[in-house]
Amino acid sequence: MIRKRSLVRRPLVRRSAAVVASGAAALVLAACGGDGDGDGSAGHGGHSDATASASSSASASAPQGQHNAADVAFAKGMIPHHRQAVEMADLAPGRARSAEVKELAADIKKAQGPEIRTLSGWLTSWGEEVPAEGAMDHSMHGMDGMMTAEEMTELENASGKAFDTAFMEMMIKHHEGAVEMAQTEQADGAHGPAAKMAGEIITSQSAEIEQMHKLLGKD
Template sequence: MRTTRLCSALSGLGLATVLAACGGATPGADGAGGTAAAVAAADISAEHNEADVTFAQGMIPHHEQAVDMSDMALAAAEDPAVLALAEEISAAQGPEIETMRGMLDAWGAEQPADHGDHAGMDMDGMAGMMSAEDMAALGDAEGPPFDEMWLTMMVEHHEGAVDMARTQLDEGANPEALALAEEIISTQEAEIALMQDLLGG
């Protein structure tokens, strides 16, 4: 079954990568869960450049759409592996959104448009973003066709995020934004591999 394959794949990746693939959750010193990228606003360095601002302003709506897609999966997916992955994506990317909003505040930079203003929109061709038509088609699907469409779309969505994160590593300056970009690449590349495995089954 797909769930068995997912668990086997996770086990084969090793504990550290498993935690990353399951949303980047790592226990804190007090035992509470959290992401390695979750940084308090007071701890965000003032050092930044335009690439850092562009990264945060773009990745926030990108993550918000992934959370929207995950919420759709939690309501419509049938495959337990898809449901589990949707939960992990939502749990990881929600805190990362707040971290990036904190970065923009720390730098005195403008926040991106409110979530309701860009959800389901193309966002000027931003890498991996689904169009309003894509999101509507996903919303109309159900059962196994939904699961396959969601996995296919989320692979493309993750690949776009990885491309954006690689640009940040090449051009950014802020240490916290660079660390977040590295975590996005690590986590989402692992999730891409898992989703491609599910699609291949």
């Protein structure tokens, strides 16, 4: 009897072990299948979807605050550019003969003065240095339509019709440079308000370029 019990129990032990082993193998296969199926598994795909969702959410909340190197370059370049335009416009009241040139100069000053303050505020909020006033205004001459010191002196020494002509010819070149800078900002920048300002600069200064060409054509 004792021998028979021993024989009966052995198959049961072997069968239980086989069931456990089979179950473990099934678990391993299931785990491998879940990990390995990178193309369409719910587990892996779910992780990607969650990551994509998080990225999408982050980018959706970022636009107003984010900026990049193109935005910084736009602000740092446009500040001295606008300062020089205002400096040129300040010469008109006492030197220009044409009422239209005087009005144009006043419009330029009225538009670009506030933009300088806005651009400076962006740079400060981004932890960037605002371009210093003074000599730096002329340090960019030859680039983006900036006037040289000699050209500015020529304008300061002109009056009457000669001033009107020189002012408009120089300002056309100056505006064309600003439009190019604004187009670069629109193409490469990330800061929404800067792109909006760039669009306004393109629209207003392109219209002023056209106006000055017409006024020059009257002479």
